[in-house]
Amino acid sequence: MDTVISILRVIHVITAVLMAWPFYALVAVNQRMRLGPPLGDRVDTFLENTIKNRVLPCYIFQATALVTGLALILLRGMGLVSLVTIPVLGLKFLLLLVIAGLLSVVTFNLQPRIDALFTKRDAGGKILEDDAAQIRTLRGRRKQLSSLCMFCVLTSAMLGVQAWVAFPLWLTVVLIAAIAVFTWRAYTSVTPWGWA
Numbered sequence: 001m002d003t004v005i006s007i008l009r010v011i012h013v014i015t016a017v018l019m020a021w022p023f024y025a026l027v028a029v030n031q032r033m034r035l036g037p038p039l040g041d042r043v044d045t046f047l048e049n050t051i052k053n054r055v056l057p058c059y060i061f062q063a064t065a066l067v068t069g070l071a072l073i074l075l076r077g078m079g080l081v082s083l084v085t086i087p088v089l090g091l092k093f094l095l096l097l098v099i100a101g102l103l104s105v106v107t108f109n110l111q112p113r114i115d116a117l118f119t120k121r122d123a124g125g126k127i128l129e130d131d132a133a134q135i136r137t138l139r140g141r142r143k144q145l146s147s148l149c150m151f152c153v154l155t156s157a158m159l160g161v162q163a164w165v166a167f168p169l170w171l172t173v174v175l176i177a178a179i180a181v182f183t184w185r186a187y188t189s190v191t192p193w194g195w196a
């Protein structure tokens, strides 16, 4: 049983590493913003295709984190009731539901609207200014949700470290604040120095 738990822990942590995509997606979209016009050229096709093709892997990694996380609880002989009795685990569970929701909003609401706007062109093959403005607004909203997703993933990793032995509350609050600052940097810059 110890071997199974060890393997599951490794899979769980590697899954967490692979869930860093929102951070790198923010790097990519912030680089795209730096590039400036024109809107709708091959750079945008590349960016949109890359983002769209990460949807299925993201759902798979989320499912893997959920299944391995729950399995680790059960295999340690603790019932699902520990999602209530150990607040850190309950919070991790809720955060996973939140990121699944965020991904679904992007996939089923924002992305189809962005795609539809990119297909509309005038006679010269250019995107109308009105449509370009809508694309910018929708992309902005997608970027906000991506940042929120990144914040949730990093918070979930931080909570994972204290799954069985809780940190003092003040330390958890300080770490959440640090994660929020880092997420803000990723939202507003290309983080040229890694952490800043």
Ligand code: HEM
Binding pocket: 009, 012, 013, 015, 016, 019, 065, 066, 068, 069, 070, 072, 073, 089, 090, 092, 093, 095, 096, 099, 152, 153, 154, 156, 157, 158, 159, 160, 161, 163, 164
């Ligand atoms: C965004 C999704 C998640 C991420 C990024 C994440 C990340 C992590 C990380 C980094 C650890 C630390 C491992 C260690 O120190 O050994 C951990 C531990 C843990 N996580 Fe998650 N986790 C996620 C979702 C979940 C979910 C949904 C559950 C189930 C409710 C869960 C349950 C656990 C448990 C039980 C541990 C302790 C593992 C052990 O040592 O037995 N995690 N998690």
